[in-house]
Amino acid sequence: MRPTEGRPDRPKRRGAGWPQPLSEVDEEEVLRRIFPNLRTGPSVLIGPGDDAAVVIQPSGSVVATTDTMVRGQDWHDEWSDAHDVGSKLVTQNLADIAAMGAVATGLLVTLAADPQLPLGWAVDFADGVADTAAWDGVPVVGGDLSSAGAGTVMVSITALGDLQGRRPVLRSGARVGDVVAVHGSLGESGGGLELYLAGERPTRWASVHEALAAAEVDRARDHLMWVHRTPTCSVSSGPLAADRGATAMIDLSDGLARDAARIGRASGVCLQLSRSRLVADFVEDTPLEMALGAQRALHHVLTGGEEHSLLATFPADCPLITQQTDPDVHWWVIGEVVAATPDGAHVTLDGEPVSGGWDHFSG
Incomplete structure (x- = not known):
């Protein structure tokens, strides 16, 4: 988790x-x-x-x-x-x-x-x-x-x-054999938006003790709505990733599937995401699953917008990925970069094309 x-x-x-x-x-x-x-x-x-x-x-x-x-x-x-x-x-x-x-x-x-x-x-x-x-x-x-x-x-x-002397990390640098990793959360802002649109509102706890004693699902819902209102980004993780060899990087503003596809298109490759990794790290025993259930949680992990975590590709032997010892700079490996598919898919989930996410004009 x-x-x-x-x-x-x-x-x-x-x-x-x-x-x-x-x-x-x-x-x-x-x-x-x-x-x-x-x-x-x-x-x-x-x-x-x-x-x-x-x-x-x-x-x-x-x-x-x-x-x-x-x-x-x-x-x-x-x-x-x-x-x-x-x-x-x-x-x-x-x-x-x-x-x-x-x-x-x-x-x-x-x-x-x-x-x-x-x-x-x-x-x-x-x-x-x-x-x-x-x-x-x-x-x-x-x-x-x-x-x-x-x-x-x-x-x-x-x-x-x-850039402080660094080369900019572009969307076009991903290479076959790289790993795909994310720093931060996935789907929580999208889950919070679903709750708001369904008429849910945060609980106004009378005290810290009351909040701690509340049902876990209520705290989970409040957390998701909080993330939607005020998402965060670990801004130091971007420069650190650049220093350690990130080959491509993007802000997850419009959903994992849509933004991963942007790296895939720009780099001429396919980002193959792993369902088991996404479920283990971003669905199971998380506020998303507690508040919305496993199926809706995975939907938001793949398509939820306004998360503002960082998605990047790295060489498979990058020490930032292979020697993760600091939770403040942890990158969660969620897939790999493979050759472009014959059908033109730029992002897949266990080999099957996946799409969705936020678009400012079509929603």
Whole structure:
């Protein structure tokens, strides 16, 4: 059974103190509420407050990525609060930087919102960004505010990274004979989303003792919903994998089957996944199986999105894979890279083509 990753405690929200809509305060007041909680660092020469930030990039190259979230499409207010949204948005971007083998050096944050959005929501969103960025040691260097149409709330982050002299790990480097491995969880965010869509909501435990005494299945459901609201990524694992010889790597944002196929297509190979390994490490005796049963658990392991774990291929004799002694950097071997199949499948499960996952336009 794969161990559950540790997480930081949820901080106290500040936004409740500012219920007035954005239309009742000017942009300078919004920024005055947000800036004090944004942390920079030694790589930032010029931080928030000027026309642009200045960030040191020692290697001379810049890794850049961006992600956008829209209310009603990428989150729902009835289960994700503003802090959750900010936290998830940071994780999405940092996972992309890590998947290239790079270290994040700065975040640029954008909020476009209906002027009737409460100021407190913007403050809590900024705190979610700041708290998660600080947890991962990444400075927030600036961003933008804009008004939007009635009911609209859209947020985005552009993340910058530095390879620190490494070669970028691309999707196109997988080779026949490599092993396929994942760092992090599989399917938990997708399982949490299924529970939310079915009308489940987290239990509000009165105390830690009450939570510990609760039924195991209730704690399992809460865990899955928590992971969906605020997924995490071990950002140091990407650069470490690059240093130890990863041949291809990707952030698992759209599901294992879909993202593994992206490596397969780019590399001209097939990633053959092992059902027995996936079941043993990510289904049996896990919160997924406890909450949803073995069949639904395996479905989410293969297709659940927004996990933001790292999927990579390595030479079969890579010490990071063969000599795993540190649980914080553990990579779970789930398959192997084989030659492209005659029918063009780029990912299979025990030799049978497998597909599915999240698509932003078809669902």
